[in-house]
Amino acid sequence: xxxxxxxxxxxxxxxxxGFADIFADINADIFCIQETKMQPEQADYSPEGYEKxxxxxxKKGYSGTAVYTKIKPLTVYYGIGEKHNDEGRVIxxxxxxxxxxxxxxxxxxxxxxxxxxxxxxxxxxxxxMTELDKNKPVILCGDLNVAHTEIDLKNPKSNRGNAGFxxxxxxxxxxxxxxxxxxSWRYQHPETTGVYSWWSYRFxxxxxxxxxxxxxxxxxxxxxxxxxxTDIYTDVLGSDHCPVSLEIDL
Numbered sequence: 487x488x489x490x491x492x493x494x495x496x497x498x499x500x501x502x503x504g505f506a507d508i509f510a511d512i513n514a515d516i517f518c519i520q521e522t523k524m525q526p527e528q529a530d531y532s533p534e535g536y537e538k539x540x541x542x543x544x545k546k547g548y549s550g551t552a553v554y555t556k557i558k559p560l561t562v563y564y565g566i567g568e569k570h571n572d573e574g575r576v577i578x579x580x581x582x583x584x585x586x587x588x589x590x591x592x593x594x595x596x597x598x599x600x601x602x603x604x605x606x607x608x609x610x611x612x613x614x615m616t617e618l619d620k621n622k623p624v625i626l627c628g629d630l631n632v633a634h635t636e637i638d639l640k641n642p643k644s645n646r647g648n649a650g651f652x653x654x655x656x657x658x659x660x661x662x663x664x665x666x667x668x669x670s671w672r673y674q675h676p677e678t679t680g681v682y683s684w685w686s687y688r689f690x691x692x693x694x695x696x697x698x699x700x701x702x703x704x705x706x707x708x709x710x711x712x713x714x715x716t717d718i719y720t721d722v723l724g725s726d727h728c729p730v731s732l733e734i735d736l
Contacts, residue, residue, distance in 0.1 A: 487736050490514040491627035491701060493590070493684070493727035497522040497552070498529045503724040509533060512719075512729065515556050520590035520629045522550035522574075541565075543574040550574040551588050551628070557581060566614045570607055578618075583736050584709070585618045589628035594649035601654055604631075608658035616665055623706035625734075626667070629684075629727060630702050634659045634669065637679045639698040650700060662704065670703040670732050671716040683718050684727045692726075703732040712736060 490512055494500035497519060509517060510533070517536075524547070526540040536554040541564045543549040551574055553562075559579035565571035577588045589611065594601045611626075618624050632655040636642035645651045663669065675681070682697025691697065703716065715733040722728045 487516075488512075488514045488731060488733050489516045489518070489586070489625065489627065489703065490729050490731045491518040491520070491588070491629075491703065492729035493520040493629040493701060493725060495521050495523075495725040495727065497524055497531075497550075500724045501529060501531060505724060506531070506533070508722055508724065508729070509554075512731070514554075514731070516579075516586060517554040518577075518586075518588035518627050519552040519554075520550075520588070522552050523547050524550060539577055539579070541574040541577045544572050548573070549590060551577050551590050553577050553579055553586070553588050555579065559586075566610050569610055575607075576611070584623045584625055584706075585621075587615065587618075587624065587626045587628075589626055589630065591629065591631040593631050594652060594655060596649065598647075598649060598652055598654075601649075601652065605654060605658065608655075608662070612658075612662050612665055615662075615667065619666065619706050623709045624667070625706075625709070625732070626704040627702065627730075627732070629700060630659070630704075631700055632656060632659050633698045633700055634672070637677075638672075638682075638700075640680075640682070640696040650698060666707045667704050668707050668710045670705055670710070670713055671699075671718065671730065673710055674713065674716050681718050681720065683720075683730055687726055701727055701730045703730065705732075705734075709734065709736075 683701035685692035
C-alpha cells in the first residue's frame with residue numbers, strides 16, 4: 487500500500503501548477519493534502535477511482551485538509567473529539583486494519599505567539615492517537631510543522647527557538663515518539679542529512695536547499711517492521727512543500 491502526503495499551500499493554486507499530473511504519476515492508494523485554503527465547492531477535482539473527503543476551516547482561505555483514497559473507509563471522523571474543530575486540521579479515516587490521520591498542525595507563529603495553543607493541540611493529538619492505537623494501529627501523516635532534530639533542517643543554530651524548531655515543539659514530538667510511535671522516514675534513514683520537505687519562498691531557499699523536514703508519516707511502533715519504503719519527492723514543485731510517501735505491507 488502506498489500513502490502520500492503533501493502540503494499544497496493552496497489547492498486551487500496547486501491545481502494550476504500540474505497537481506493532476508503529479509497525482510497520476512505518483513499513483514498512491516491514499517493521497518492526503520494539507521493547507522487546502524478552500525471550501526470543498528471551490529475546486530472540482532475528482533480523479534476516477536478515488537473517494538474524497540474535505541475538511542475546511544471556518545475562516546475562508548485558511549488551513550484545511552483533504553483525503554483521496556482508493557479504499558473506501560469504514561468511517562471518517564473530523565477534528566479531535568470536541569476540540570480543534572474550527573480550522574479543518576484533522577481528518578481520520580478508519581480502515582479495516584488501521585486508522586489514517588491526515589493532519590495539518592498549527593504553526594506556533596512569529597515569536598511563538600501561538601505556542602500555548604500549539605502545546606494544547608499536541609497533547610490532545612497524542613492522547614487521541616494513543617486511544618485509537620488501543621483498538622488498531624495508527625498512521626499519522628501531514629505537515630506537523632516541526633523539525634525534530636538538528637539534522638532535520640539546514641540551519642539549526644540560527645533557527646533555535648523559532649517556530650517549528652522551538653524546544654517546546656521538538657519536545658512534544660519526542661513525547662509522541664515515546665508514546666509508542668515511529669518517524670518512518672527517520673527510522674529508515676537514521677543518519678541522512680540534507681533531505682527536506684519544505685523551503686521558504688525567500689532567499690532562494692529551495693535553490694540552495696536551505697530547507698526543513700516538517701512533513702511526516704508517523705506510525706504505531708507495531709507497524710515499523712511492515713514499512714517497505716519511504717520517500718521525499720524533493721524534485722516535485724507546485725508548493726513550498728514537496729510530497730512525502732510511505733509504502734507499507736498491510
